[in-house]
Amino acid sequence: MDSRVIVIAVLLVFMFQGTADAADNSTVDVLVIHSIEGTRVVNEAAHRVLQEYPDRNISIRVRSSPQIVNSTPEEVEALLNSSDVIICNYLGTEDYTRILRVVTAKPEILNGKFFAVFDGASGLELVKMSRINDELVFTGVPDTVVSTVSRALRVLQPLPLLETYVNQYPQIALWAQGEGYYCYRNVPSYRNQILWAADVWARGRNMTLNVTYDPPVAVPRELLYRDGKLYGNLTDYLRDYPIDPAKPTIGFIESESNMLGGGTAHMDSLIARLRDTYNIIPVVARYGENTYSAMVRFFTTAPDLASFEANSTLYSPRIQAMVSFSTYLLGGSASEKVKALLRFLNVPVLRGVIVNTRTVDDWLLSSDGVTPWSQDDIMGQAGFPETQGLIEPIIIAAAEFHSDPVTGAYTYSYSPIPERVEKLASRLTNWVSLRLTPAGEKRIAIIYYNYPPGKSEIGASYLNVPESIHEILLNLKKEGYRTGNITGAGELVTLMIERGINIADWAPGELERLANTTGVILWDAEEYLRWFQGLNPIARRYVTEGPTAYMEELLKMGLQRNVKAETLMKALNSWYAEMKDNIKSSDKASEGLQLLEVMYTALRGVIGGNSSLWSTFQAARNSFMLLAIPGLCGWGEAPGNVMTVTRNGRKYIVIPGILEGNVFIGPQPQRGWGGQP
Template structure:
């Protein structure tokens, strides 16, 4: 009769016991009999974070002659509900590492009970396992050190130990080898260093030209190493290096504790000019997070790896980031000062080409990695560029209604008080601002004369003529915009053309020179390296209040031309929106995590 052994364990629990290397098993556990000639079936349910390591461990075992006559299967959590679990129910050895025992127990209830009904054994290792114990699993703490250590190599030895105890007496196995609780990680050679000096020496040996480049910290979870799922860390590090930045991947367990010790040197100086925070979701403990941020003293860029969504799910969702993730992925990091939240990776179900087994991988999204590292490069540039060379765009809200009464918001003194104070501070700090107003009244008059979106019922052509002839408007040739527009994703272009027509047919904020050449007009004033102007309206020739909060209305061509001009012509180092929430909040993109 086939004997079943269900081995169940959970992560993050310590146990003092260690298995001997004899393979003799523990007292009271005798090897289970096996039908002659019948293959031994082993199933692993490793939890999604360890599923990559589990498949790698199985592949290693399958190449070992000592494992002949054994068949393996891996079941990630993502697969349980829809997977064919006949192999699981017929397995001789079932290994489970649940992240959430209560969630998976109902899914495997019948399979485990079928195994137990035929005389199998079930071992549960960890805490929070009551739902699995209710299926008949019993506790076995002596294997816990392998689970705590984690990773492919320890999974291999765990399975060898379990097989030695129940099915393969005399099979040797090694004790667990733990990954250091913190360190500097080289994703190229998959090596952990204890000190920055050792890491940087190896880094410069690999690339001697890196000595004079800025360092950017990449903070990630130790689980990425123990789960053999370091593809995202590797992709971010490589992309940073392509932009002339040195990547310093670091981790600290548990939960980024004392991560600042790795990013600050012995005298308290920061080693980095920016930090990519793949982890560092510390907002629920600001008393710990804020002091760390102050010691690091560098911009923290919130890089988001989707926890529960595939790329296809995320791209198809108008809501963007799953609602269950918004607090800890966005809100919490903001509380400790993390900025520029950027989705960079998704969770993907992958089939291993060699074994046909499935696992769940944290998969980088290439264009999002490019966006992230471009942002980091800008932050580093902003940090080291002298004030006199920095460019700043001050964009104020001017929509409800357009015209002089709609600058900012009715409850905010944007014009002139806030704008004046910002301009004064920029001048004091050494920004290049020739032609800037010398008084609040002069600023107020300039904005009213040259820096407004025209009212729906006024003579727009006359207004545009007046600001263009005064040299107080920026002009974007429709032909130049067309080249920018044609380089945008097809989905964006299709939606805009369907709503607003082709760029050449646009009448919104357009002006023609004496030769008839069309331009988009961007109101506002240019004071050297500082641009001050109104954010474009959302709609035109429509009921303004009806389109203000529309999340389905794509931007019109002048709206897009405005931001493309800022990005590609003016090229600001910083852009500041003053007033209320601004109209870009209601664009037809993902609500959160776009």
């Protein structure tokens, strides 16, 4: 571990080693503000201080960014005014703006206070207002330097960077010590930061706190995690968790901020599910260059980053698959390097999604899954990762929020969703199995466009689909796949017309002809029904009876789980708005909207505690179902009557297509409206 400290010790800072002789009766009121991702760790550090020094008259309040954002200007002013020490480790755009407006309107609030802003990501104006013992920190310091030092968190070696600028601008030495603590975001570092800031303020008023703290120390930002322990190198990790050469190896990559924000329950759950089948290398790294460096160090056989970059052909991957829990671009500013590394690894990379703005109940009852236009938005969770080749975003955990009665902090921890953890584990297992299966044994499906049903619609946007499919078959054959013996696009077209088209219900004779054609698959409906019964009951009723049954089942589940009425109403209102828009476009809008109002009012009453209104809802729902509005009344009992035939009293689903070798070529499943189920 690098134990270098900032040379500013010689200049000024570390004559404040955090020791003093006697306690003073005055109270030091400390306020720490942090993004919600870091508040949990800061809060733990605050409790450690209070436990270590219960008699030092140190009071600590911790606030997350959402708490500041949800406060009025008067409340923010009162919070700042009642604090002696104000530490702003990270501020988002909204909380930064709120605090800036308050201190700009009433700068006298900061008189006599320790006020330090340690991250300039949201702006430099507040950083430049930092003042320690009534001295403005950045007087005479160029904005370019202010920007650089207030972003030290984002470089690979923050302490040497800060040392360089302290040597040039000694007036920032004290502030740089606080920045040094912030750059290594863990409980001991934040504990030292709180005690250091309180001590600095107290010394400026000839008070002594008799507290002890250490200077900033560089700690690894590329770590391995397992069972509550962190490892700085692979040798130590593999001593506790040796590689079994008979098992495939899976890599996890998680960002430091995610782990600091919500803990490790999501990783623990997935590790518990996979550990008997796989070797697991779980990596936690600082977002950015550290992510790239850690992936090279732990996921390849290279001894270090420099060796890998000098000649990557000398090394090989350690892993057969990977799970990324990181949002947006993996590696952040180093995303292009990560993309090249992923090409080198050449393994499937799945996205384990954590929703940290919603509880498990909120997520279960939501219609969109992730929160639009937030850190959980669909682009951050799925869109950007997909540009790097990451696949299958599956939500495996949501947040559980907590309010600390001692510090007032609003924090969260991750709450795994067991069935979703199982889903991700199952998909990962399938991908690893596919990777280890020889090409000649792999089975492939090629699906093409066919809407409306019939032989005249097997193209797509003026593309030559048969020719393209034939080219794909030729390339697959070169790679060792079993692709059959189709001689060319002409033969493929003949086969597609003969047995590779959907049949609408207005041509029952044609469906019988297709079902009797050699090679066309008839899937036993009983087998399909067994699969269908394995689906979530809410999903089954949604398919068979439509969105009114879906909302009934959703609310019943919410009430059974004792979900808050506010959350249930949010789900109901979203459903109501969507239903209203869809009914308006139907030819039975008048009757449909009237019945919707009855259902909506009844369900509001049920949420309010009047369970007798279920009967009112059911009566209106039954009438609504009789309207048979396409898409809003479900598709009937499975398997339905689209593409189905009966043989010897037994029902079968007709699956059109061509099976050549291990390749199935067929049309997309028929859309319900086109087939009029």
